[in-house]
Each structure stands twice: as C-alpha cells, then as structure tokens.
Amino acid sequence: MIRVGRPQRTVPAELASETARPSPLTPVSSMRSFWGLMRAYWFSDRWKEAWTLTLVIALLTALSSKSGVWFAEASGELVNSIAFFHDAANTTPLKSLLTNAGILVLLVILKDAGFTGIRSLVSATLHRKWRGWLDSRFNEALLDTNHTHFHAQHGSSGNAAPDNIDQRIQESIKDMTGGAIGLAMGVLAVATSLYFVGQKLLETSVEVRGLEFLGSYGSAVLAFLAVATYVPLNTWIAVKLGRLLERLNVRMQQSEGSYRGELTTFLRRSFHVAASQGENVQKTMHSRLYVDIDRTWARLNIVNTSYNSFELIYNFIGARIVAYGPGLVPFIHNGFDLKGYITGSEMVNSLISQCSWFIHVMPNIATLRANSQRVTELANAIDNVQQPQEFYSQTGRSDFRYDRQNPVFGLTIQKLELAHQGEDATPFLSAANLRFRxxxxxxxxxxxxxxxxxxxxxxxxxxxxxxxxxxxxxxxxxxxxxxxxxxxxxxxxxxxxxxxxxxxxxxxxxxxxxxxxxxxxxxxxxxxxxxxxxxxxxxxxxxxxxxxxxxxxxxxxxxxxxxxxxxxxxxxxxxxxxxxxxxxxxxxxxxxxxxxxxxxxxxxxxxxxxxxxxxxxxxxxxxxxxxxxxxxxxxxxxAQPRPVPRPVEDKWLRFPRRLKQK
The missing domain is CATH 3.40.50.300 (P-loop containing nucleotide triphosphate hydrolases)
Structure with missing residues (x-):
C-alpha cells in the first residue's frame, strides 16, 4: 500500500498518511491506561496549576489529621472535667467544664470549617480545572483534521466503536475526576492520620497485663492490632461488593446512554414520526430500551442497599466496640485514668475512621474504575484511527492511494474499486479511469x-x-x-x-x-x-x-x-x-x-x-x-403547432395547363 505525505489544508486531511510511519501522537495518547490518564494533567503544560492546588490540598489534609489528635485530647479533657465535676479537689468545676467545652467547639470549627472546608473548596477547584483540561484534550483529539470523530464511530467486529461518546466525555470524565481527587485525598488522610495519631498513641502507651514482654508499648500494640484486624477484613468485603457495583455502573451507563441517544434521535426526526403516525412504534422502542435500565437499576439498588447496611454496622462496631476495646484492659488494671482512656479511645476511633475511608467511598471507587475504563477506551479508539487505512485494513481491504498533481490536469481516478467490510468482499463499484478537467x-x-x-x-x-x-x-x-x-x-x-x-x-x-x-x-x-x-x-x-x-x-x-x-x-x-x-x-x-x-x-x-x-x-x-x-x-x-400549408396543386399543377392554353 502506497501512501503520500500530508497534503495542504485545501486537500482532505484524511488523505495524509506517510510510508512506514507510526500513528502520530494525539492529545490523548498518554491517557490510554488508568495511570496514564491519572497523571496526564500533572505533567502537561498546566503542571504549575495542578501541582499548586495539589500541594495546598496536601497541607490542609495534614492539618486536618493533626487537628484530629487535638480533638481527641480535648474530648478527653471534657469527659474528665465532667467525671470530676463534684471532686473536692476541683475548685473551679464549672469554669473547667465550660473552658474544655469551648476549646472542643473551637477545634471542631477550625477542623471542619477551616481546614476541611477550605480543602473542599480547593479540591473542587482542582476538580473543575482537571475536568476542563481533559474535556478540551478529548475535544481536540476528536475534532482534528483527520476526522477522527467520524472514523472512531465506524469500528467493526475487530474494532468495536465506543458507544455514547458524549456520555464518556461529559459524565464519565466529570465523575472520574471527582472520584480520583477524593481517593487521593483519602489516601493522604490515612497516611497523615497514621503518622500523627500513631505517634500520639505511642507517646501515651502503657504496659498491659499479660503482654509485659511488650513493655510500655502494650496498649499501643493492642490499638494497632485491633485496627489492623478489623479494617482490612471489612475492606476485603467492601472490595468484593465494589467490583459488583463497578460492573453494574458500567452496564447502567451503557443502558442510559442508548436510551438517551434514541430520545435525541427521535426529537430530531419528530416531524417524520408525526407524519407517518409512528408514535406507537417509537413508544415500543423506548419501552424496550428502558427495560434494560430498569433491570440494571433494580440490581444496583439491591447491591447499594446491602452496602449501606454493611457500612452502618461496620461504623457502629468500629466506633463503639473496636475503638474502646484495646484501652479497656489497661483501664481496668489502672494503667489508664478515665481521661487517658477516653483520649486513647477517641484517637483509635479517629484512626479507624481515617483508615476506613476506603470502605466509606468504595461505591465511588467502583464508579471511578467504571468511568476511567470508559475514558481510556475512548482514548484508545482515538489513537487507533489515526491511520484510517491501517485501521480499516484490519476488517477488510483498504488500499487507497491519494496523491497530487498539477492543477492543469484536474482530478484523476484510476483503478478504483469500492467494497464493503470483509477481506473477500466483492466490489460493488469499479471505475477504471476517470478524469475531470x-x-x-x-x-x-x-x-x-x-x-x-x-x-x-x-x-x-x-x-x-x-x-x-x-x-x-x-x-x-x-x-x-x-x-x-x-x-x-x-x-x-x-x-x-x-x-x-x-x-x-x-x-x-x-x-x-x-x-x-x-x-x-x-x-x-x-x-x-x-x-x-x-x-x-x-x-x-x-x-x-x-x-x-x-x-x-x-x-x-x-x-x-x-x-x-x-x-x-x-x-x-x-x-x-x-x-x-x-x-x-x-x-x-x-x-x-x-x-x-x-x-x-x-x-x-x-x-x-x-x-x-x-x-x-x-x-x-x-x-x-x-x-x-x-x-x-x-x-x-x-414544439409549437404549425399551420398546414395549402395544397400546391392548384397553383403549380395548373400553371402548365395555362401555358398550354396560351
């Protein structure tokens, strides 16, 4: 197959293909895998914007985790002031109670309205910027001079065309970017929480009867062991449910995309449906397409309900039993006073809460995987059609040669044969030699x-x-x-x-x-x-x-x-x-x-x-x-009717007679 160089803009761009050259890079070439899609924005020409917002989010996340330790300590002080309110040694019980309560409220405001609230604003800004950048990249890749948007929709048996491209560019990118930012913040929160909370647990750790060989690290080891046992086991259950949610989410997107596409097509041909009185047929089509949505939605609702129930039970056991269990043994044996017990338990609860973030957002992670899969599939489809003839050659014969000549000779077509898909397809049209001056x-x-x-x-x-x-x-x-x-x-x-x-x-x-x-x-x-x-x-x-x-x-x-x-x-x-x-x-x-x-x-x-x-x-x-x-x-x-001439005999045939008579 012969190919020629890229023509000028006045010649169709899809005619531009060069001999033995790999497919050119597109704006989405680096996004054909999950991790490529995730990091593309941070290594683009907008890297300063991306990294600045990311570092601000990381700093606010670390401060939020540190404030969790402050919150646990303040909670211990408040419970302690309540427990010893009537103690004779407590000379200012009311002042101590109100002071500790005020400090706790201020910490909540600082943590939730300050660190966490501002982080939400910055993360929303990062979400908006990242989504806008991805949207522009895919639009530029689809709407290039190669007519990629056209070729990408003509995949066949070996190259399935991506369905619902509009849904992939808008909804999938939007949900994927939001889920990815949330996942990254969760991972960072777990790391910072382990550092700050773990450090404090080690500082306040005491010896535990029966675990004397651990020395003063006994209570900390019990706390870490409880978290390490409880969280991973339930995370494994969440992952299993999450994979089911992922499959159902993909199926739901496909079903809703098909239904939405048919609605859009119907509205464009509304006149033709009305003129042919085809409303009943159209209703049948809509009903058939919606059945798939309804069935998938029903299964999705069952899985979501099961997951919500699992999460509620997990939260209660984690916050009320697992968090307070490890410190109970040293508290019973006077290793902890009430203040130390409450403070330690609140820190364990904070650690469980942070490490359980994966469980809380597993449905979102499942949606992230589903959305990222649909986005990377589109990126692959875009790259696959950069050399249209090579793309079509995988499912049939595509051996066109486009060239240029002096405009004096006009347009020339030689040995042209057109066929349908299939290597052995019989040509339905042939033209040996056509010249247009x-x-x-x-x-x-x-x-x-x-x-x-x-x-x-x-x-x-x-x-x-x-x-x-x-x-x-x-x-x-x-x-x-x-x-x-x-x-x-x-x-x-x-x-x-x-x-x-x-x-x-x-x-x-x-x-x-x-x-x-x-x-x-x-x-x-x-x-x-x-x-x-x-x-x-x-x-x-x-x-x-x-x-x-x-x-x-x-x-x-x-x-x-x-x-x-x-x-x-x-x-x-x-x-x-x-x-x-x-x-x-x-x-x-x-x-x-x-x-x-x-x-x-x-x-x-x-x-x-x-x-x-x-x-x-x-x-x-x-x-x-x-x-x-x-x-x-x-x-x-x-074309106009003509009058019938008079017979000529009267004039010319009689003329010789008159001559003869004379």
Missing part, C-alpha cells in the same frame, strides 16, 4: 443504491473499504455539500463562513454571498445565534439550508466541488438558481454532482450547466460527454 461539470447518473454517493465519499477519503488511486489537483480547495444540512448553534455569519472562521471574512463579503444565494432577507441577522428563541437549524427550511450551502460555496471559492444530492429540497426553479449562482460566481470550479433527476438541469436560456456524465451500470462507472441538446428557444419553437 478544471472547470468541468460532471453529472453522476445511476439507479438508487448503485454507489453514486459512495464514489464521492471515496474520493474524499470517507469510504473505508476498497482500493484505487485518486490524484487531486494541487493547491485547490475542496468542498463537499451533502443532501442533509445540519447547522451548528453559532451565528449566521459563522454558518456561512464554514469551514473557516467568521474572522476570515468581512460582513460585506458574507452579506454579498447571502444575497447571491437568495437569502438576502437574513442579512440583518448575521450576528445572531438564534431567532425568536430558535437556533438556525430550526429556523431555516430544508431549501433555505441548501441555499446557505450556496452562500458558503460562493464565499469559499473552491476549486473542486462535490454536490451529493445537494439540491434535493429545492423546486425546479430553485435548482436552476442554485446552479446559476455557482456558475456565475465560481467560474473555474470543477463540479461532480449526484442528483435524482434523469437529466441535469439547464439554465433559463437553455444552456447546459454540465459538460459530461458518469453513468453507473452493473457496478461499472464510465464517463462520456453529455449529449448536446438544442437551446431552449429553438426547442420551444419546434
């Missing part, structure tokens, strides 16, 4: 389904399977006008300036193009994105949208123009005006056109717009000059 207008003719549109797609690099050589005239712009026109939600001027930017053309140029295309009534609305609350896709009729395409053509001045049933929504007069506008304003353009008509339209004067015809019959495309036709005026004259 500069300024030549060619009409594609053939029965429905013969491959007219497929031929135009193949010329533009948008047909996946087949082989052949297409040689473009060098340095010219190409323009592909399809039958169905979908308008993006931007200003009218931007819609006319596509595929360029509205900054590329002045208002006067755009207004002139609209006027020449027959849309002069809309000139005063060029700066508007909508009209009367409706975007332009809803405002303009099918025929007006096709006139808008004419305005684009006039403005862009392409050298090679493909009309794929681009006048289907116009009446005969509109079709003539469509062609005449192009003829008058783009004198040197080469036009290749597909229409339903048996014969191409002619101008009002009877002159032919088209010079040649490509006829497709029995899977073979052949080109020949268009049969000349008489001018319209002469055709009209010949």
């Amino acid at each position: 500069r300024g030549e207008w060619t009409f594609l003719k053939g029965e429905s389904g013969c491959g007219k549109t497929s031929l135009i797609k193949a010329i533009n690099g948008l047909w996946p399977y087949g082989r052949g050589t297409i040689v473009f005239p060098e340095g010219i712009r190409t323009f592909y006008a399809a039958q169905e026109v979908k308008l993006q939600q931007v200003t009218l001027k931007q819609l006319v300036c596509l595929p360029g930017s509205e900054q590329d053309h002045g208002d006067a140029q755009v207004a002139s193009a609209l006027h020449k295309a027959g849309l002069g009534d809309f000139i005063e609305h060029m700066a508007d994105e909508s009209r009367e609350g409706k975007n332009w896709d809803q405002v303009l009729s099918g025929g007006q949208k096709q006139k808008l395409v004419v305005a684009r053509i006039i403005l862009q001045q392409p050298g090679l123009l493909f009309l794929d049933e681009a006048t289907g929504a116009l009446d005969p007069e509109g079709k003539i005006a469509f062609h005449q506008a192009i003829k008058d304003n783009c004198p040197d353009v080469t036009v290749i056109s597909v229409m339903h008509e048996a014969t191409p339209p002619r101008s009002l004067s009877g002159a032919e717009f088209y010079h040649s015809v490509v006829a497709i019959s029995d899977g073979v495309a052949t080109k020949k000059p268009l049969a000349p036709s008489l001018p319209l005026e002469l055709t009209t004259i010949l």
Whole structure:
C-alpha cells in the first residue's frame, strides 16, 4: 500500500498518511491506561496549576489529621472535667467544664470549617480545572483534521466503536475526576492520620497485663492490632461488593446512554414520526430500551442497599466496640485514668475512621474504575484511527492511494474499486479511469443504491473499504455539500463562513454571498445565534439550508466541488438558481454532482450547466460527454403547432395547363 505525505489544508486531511510511519501522537495518547490518564494533567503544560492546588490540598489534609489528635485530647479533657465535676479537689468545676467545652467547639470549627472546608473548596477547584483540561484534550483529539470523530464511530467486529461518546466525555470524565481527587485525598488522610495519631498513641502507651514482654508499648500494640484486624477484613468485603457495583455502573451507563441517544434521535426526526403516525412504534422502542435500565437499576439498588447496611454496622462496631476495646484492659488494671482512656479511645476511633475511608467511598471507587475504563477506551479508539487505512485494513481491504498533481490536469481516478467490510468482499463499484478537467461539470447518473454517493465519499477519503488511486489537483480547495444540512448553534455569519472562521471574512463579503444565494432577507441577522428563541437549524427550511450551502460555496471559492444530492429540497426553479449562482460566481470550479433527476438541469436560456456524465451500470462507472441538446428557444419553437400549408396543386399543377392554353 502506497501512501503520500500530508497534503495542504485545501486537500482532505484524511488523505495524509506517510510510508512506514507510526500513528502520530494525539492529545490523548498518554491517557490510554488508568495511570496514564491519572497523571496526564500533572505533567502537561498546566503542571504549575495542578501541582499548586495539589500541594495546598496536601497541607490542609495534614492539618486536618493533626487537628484530629487535638480533638481527641480535648474530648478527653471534657469527659474528665465532667467525671470530676463534684471532686473536692476541683475548685473551679464549672469554669473547667465550660473552658474544655469551648476549646472542643473551637477545634471542631477550625477542623471542619477551616481546614476541611477550605480543602473542599480547593479540591473542587482542582476538580473543575482537571475536568476542563481533559474535556478540551478529548475535544481536540476528536475534532482534528483527520476526522477522527467520524472514523472512531465506524469500528467493526475487530474494532468495536465506543458507544455514547458524549456520555464518556461529559459524565464519565466529570465523575472520574471527582472520584480520583477524593481517593487521593483519602489516601493522604490515612497516611497523615497514621503518622500523627500513631505517634500520639505511642507517646501515651502503657504496659498491659499479660503482654509485659511488650513493655510500655502494650496498649499501643493492642490499638494497632485491633485496627489492623478489623479494617482490612471489612475492606476485603467492601472490595468484593465494589467490583459488583463497578460492573453494574458500567452496564447502567451503557443502558442510559442508548436510551438517551434514541430520545435525541427521535426529537430530531419528530416531524417524520408525526407524519407517518409512528408514535406507537417509537413508544415500543423506548419501552424496550428502558427495560434494560430498569433491570440494571433494580440490581444496583439491591447491591447499594446491602452496602449501606454493611457500612452502618461496620461504623457502629468500629466506633463503639473496636475503638474502646484495646484501652479497656489497661483501664481496668489502672494503667489508664478515665481521661487517658477516653483520649486513647477517641484517637483509635479517629484512626479507624481515617483508615476506613476506603470502605466509606468504595461505591465511588467502583464508579471511578467504571468511568476511567470508559475514558481510556475512548482514548484508545482515538489513537487507533489515526491511520484510517491501517485501521480499516484490519476488517477488510483498504488500499487507497491519494496523491497530487498539477492543477492543469484536474482530478484523476484510476483503478478504483469500492467494497464493503470483509477481506473477500466483492466490489460493488469499479471505475477504471476517470478524469475531470478544471472547470468541468460532471453529472453522476445511476439507479438508487448503485454507489453514486459512495464514489464521492471515496474520493474524499470517507469510504473505508476498497482500493484505487485518486490524484487531486494541487493547491485547490475542496468542498463537499451533502443532501442533509445540519447547522451548528453559532451565528449566521459563522454558518456561512464554514469551514473557516467568521474572522476570515468581512460582513460585506458574507452579506454579498447571502444575497447571491437568495437569502438576502437574513442579512440583518448575521450576528445572531438564534431567532425568536430558535437556533438556525430550526429556523431555516430544508431549501433555505441548501441555499446557505450556496452562500458558503460562493464565499469559499473552491476549486473542486462535490454536490451529493445537494439540491434535493429545492423546486425546479430553485435548482436552476442554485446552479446559476455557482456558475456565475465560481467560474473555474470543477463540479461532480449526484442528483435524482434523469437529466441535469439547464439554465433559463437553455444552456447546459454540465459538460459530461458518469453513468453507473452493473457496478461499472464510465464517463462520456453529455449529449448536446438544442437551446431552449429553438426547442420551444419546434414544439409549437404549425399551420398546414395549402395544397400546391392548384397553383403549380395548373400553371402548365395555362401555358398550354396560351
């Protein structure tokens, strides 16, 4: 298979592939694995922003963990002041009680409203920044000059196309980034809590009867042993439930994405459903798709309920039994006083709470895994289609060669064969040698389904399977006008300036193009994105949208123009005006056109717009000059009834007789 270098911007970008070169890197190439996805932002051009926010979060997390130790000590002081309120040695019981209670309240405010609250704000900012960066990376990767968004959706048996790309970019990235930041903060909180709380437990540790060989570290060892036994065992249970939640979350996303996609499609074809009275069929489709959502949701609810019950029981046992159990033995044997016992138990409770963070957020971790899987699958799909022909060659024959030549020679197609998926697929269309001169207008003719549109797609690099050589005239712009026109939600001027930017053309140029295309009534609305609350896709009729395409053509001045049933929504007069506008304003353009008509339209004067015809019959495309036709005026004259002349016998046959008589 031969490939050529990347062409200029005026040639379709998917034609750019180089010999023996690996797929180019994309904005998401580093995100094809879980860890690659997780670290990409921190090693990007936004690394200063990412690391600054991360360090602030780490500092606030450490302060929050340290304040947990202060909270445990203050709790011990408060309980102690309550226990010894009536002690004779306590000369200021009320003052001591209120002071300890006030300190505890201040610590709670400092910890929850200060450290934890500010950390939540900073982490939310990091979430927003990271998500926005990822969103921009995937949009840039999908909307490149390679038409990656198009190729990524045409995976086949060996290369399954990613479903619900919109859901992956928006919901999956949003949930994944939030879950990942929460997971990282939890891990950091566990580490800092182990350091600060563990250090304090070791400082206050005492000897325990029966464990004298441990010396003064007896109570600390009991506390660590209780945490090390209780938390990992229950974490293992949580992981098992979390994996089930992960599978159900993925299934739920797929089901909801399919249902949402069908709803979106239905709303776009609402008129056709109403015209065909197809509401009952549509309801059946919706019901069938929602059944999968309902069943998956039911299973998800059961697992979530089970997990919530497990978590409530775990929290109670951990906070009321496990946390107070290790210090009970030394307290009974007077190793601890009440204050030391409460303080130690609260610190164990804090340690359990921090180490149990994985259990508390296991559903979120399961969702994180599910979302990250869908994001990395999309990144892999994007990278896989960077060389479209290599991608399609895995499921069929894709051996197209695109080249360039002097524009004097126009467009050349050689030994072209188009097929469907499969290595042994029989070609449904072949063209041995087609040449289109500069300024030549060619009409594609053939029965429905013969491959007219497929031929135009193949010329533009948008047909996946087949082989052949297409040689473009060098340095010219190409323009592909399809039958169905979908308008993006931007200003009218931007819609006319596509595929360029509205900054590329002045208002006067755009207004002139609209006027020449027959849309002069809309000139005063060029700066508007909508009209009367409706975007332009809803405002303009099918025929007006096709006139808008004419305005684009006039403005862009392409050298090679493909009309794929681009006048289907116009009446005969509109079709003539469509062609005449192009003829008058783009004198040197080469036009290749597909229409339903048996014969191409002619101008009002009877002159032919088209010079040649490509006829497709029995899977073979052949080109020949268009049969000349008489001018319209002469055709009209010949078609008028003529009076029957008087018999000539009376005048000429009798004339010799008169001579004879004379």
